[in-house]
Amino acid sequence: MxxxxxxxxxxxxxxxxxxxxxxxxxxxxxxxxxxxxxxxxxxxxxxxxxxxxxxxxxxxxxxxxxxxxxxxxxxxxxxxxxxxxxxxxxxxxxxxxxxxxxxxxxxxxxxxxxxxxxxxxQPGYQPSTNPSVHYEPSISQRLPDAITGQQWAFVNLEAAAFEEMHEWDIGFGEAFPLQMIRGIVPETKVPGLVIFSPRAVPLAGWMSGLELAFLQFNNSSSGGARLCLESGINDNWILASLKNQQTLAEAKAFEEAKQKASGVHFLAVQSSPEAESFAGFWLLQEINLP
Missing domain, CATH: 3.30.420.10 (Ribonuclease H-like superfamily/Ribonuclease H)
Incomplete structure (x- = not known):
């Protein structure tokens, strides 16, 4: 490949x-x-x-x-x-x-x-703190109707669990060694989102072509509370609109756990909560590019 x-x-x-x-x-x-x-x-x-x-x-x-x-x-x-x-x-x-x-x-x-x-x-070094990368906010897009998930759930896994990720049954996905991330220890709680859909394979296949960046909880007066998927350079997809206090609390807890895990989190796609395989699984990290 x-x-x-x-x-x-x-x-x-x-x-x-x-x-x-x-x-x-x-x-x-x-x-x-x-x-x-x-x-x-x-x-x-x-x-x-x-x-x-x-x-x-x-x-x-x-x-x-x-x-x-x-x-x-x-x-x-x-x-x-x-x-x-x-x-x-x-x-x-x-x-x-x-x-x-x-x-x-x-x-x-x-x-x-x-x-x-x-x-x-290096000779001639001049300290600089000005970031050179700035991404303008993009208009959030909805997932194609044909592959929209039916259910979703926030979950947490200890970092140590990912040592066995290569043994999991995963269709589409990508990951990285957590040892390369500062602040991650085996006991670190890594938060994630699992999407359940009867069209799990098409959904995961579609996501695999997006250059997935990270998940983010957004709460604005104009768009309301949403869980969004950032991809590519400036694409933004609405995974879920959060309309009740329980899901809002879960989304906020997800963001807090993500920050404690140095921005590391994951996105998974399964056909149902009972499924033992993943149609898709991506380990992600939200980073501030220089």
């Missing part, structure tokens, strides 16, 4: 001798299940002079990464919308699709580590 690589190409808080920002390309392999050993994931980093920031340089850097890895990914994921044209062109010339996505968890944690440990040690 091939691997998925996460990609970032942007300026860093480092100035060159001409007081221009140094750019950098980062490429890392996406972990796709909980058994992945993070130290075995492929990584590639290369600084780029500000005078050579273009799709040609990027394509050559990506080709070098592929050569070093000894294999090409089946897809690139990237989260910076402002770099869409340059990244898309470079990847197209390589014959590899590039997908805008906020599911760049491994890249996010690597960027955090480099921001704390690598960039401050």
């Amino acid at each position: 091939g691997s998925i690589w996460e990609l970032d190409f942007y300026s860093r808080p480092i100035l060159d001798e001409n007081q221009k920002k140094v750019w950098e390309v980062l490429v890392c392999e996406s972990p796709l299940d909980t058994r992945t050993q993070t130290d075995s994931l492929f990584r590639y980093a290369q600084f780029c002079p500000s005078t050579q920031v273009n799709s040609t340089w990027l394509r050559m850097a990506l080709q070098e990464a592929i050569t070093k890895a000894g294999k090409a990914p089946r897809q690139f994921r990237f989260f910076r919308r402002q770099m869409n044209n340059m990244i898309a062109k470079a990847c197209e010339e390589l014959g590899i699709p590039a997908q805008p996505s906020r599911r760049t968890i491994a890249l996010f944690h690597w960027l955090q580590q480099r921001t704390e440990e690598v960039y401050p040690n």
Whole structure:
């Protein structure tokens, strides 16, 4: 099936001798299940002079990464919308699709580590706290009628339970090793939402093509209380409208548990509460991209 690589190409808080920002390309392999050993994931980093920031340089850097890895990914994921044209062109010339996505968890944690440990040690380092990524709120969309869930429930699992996730019967899904997340210990309660639907397989199959980002409880005066699914770069789907005090309390508890679990949570799809298999299961993390 091939691997998925996460990609970032942007300026860093480092100035060159001409007081221009140094750019950098980062490429890392996406972990796709909980058994992945993070130290075995492929990584590639290369600084780029500000005078050579273009799709040609990027394509050559990506080709070098592929050569070093000894294999090409089946897809690139990237989260910076402002770099869409340059990244898309470079990847197209390589014959590899590039997908805008906020599911760049491994890249996010690597960027955090480099921001704390690598960039401050570079000549010309200039501390910067201004985020470069801003997502405008999008209009919430309803799930297609044909695949809407009939029931749903909030649940919690201890982080230790995910060590056996590879043994679960799962149709569609994706996960990552919880060891890569700061603050997660085996006893951490990881909250989640399980959707039950007689059309569980079509629902899970449809969701698998969305580049799932995270679940979020929204309560606004205009839209009311809703549980939403964020996907892609800026898509927002209404999973459930919350109309009574019990479900509102459960949604608030879900958000609180998510924050305590460093943003980690999960989404599952089953045919019924009695089902022993999952049509879909995704481990998610809400992250603030830099």
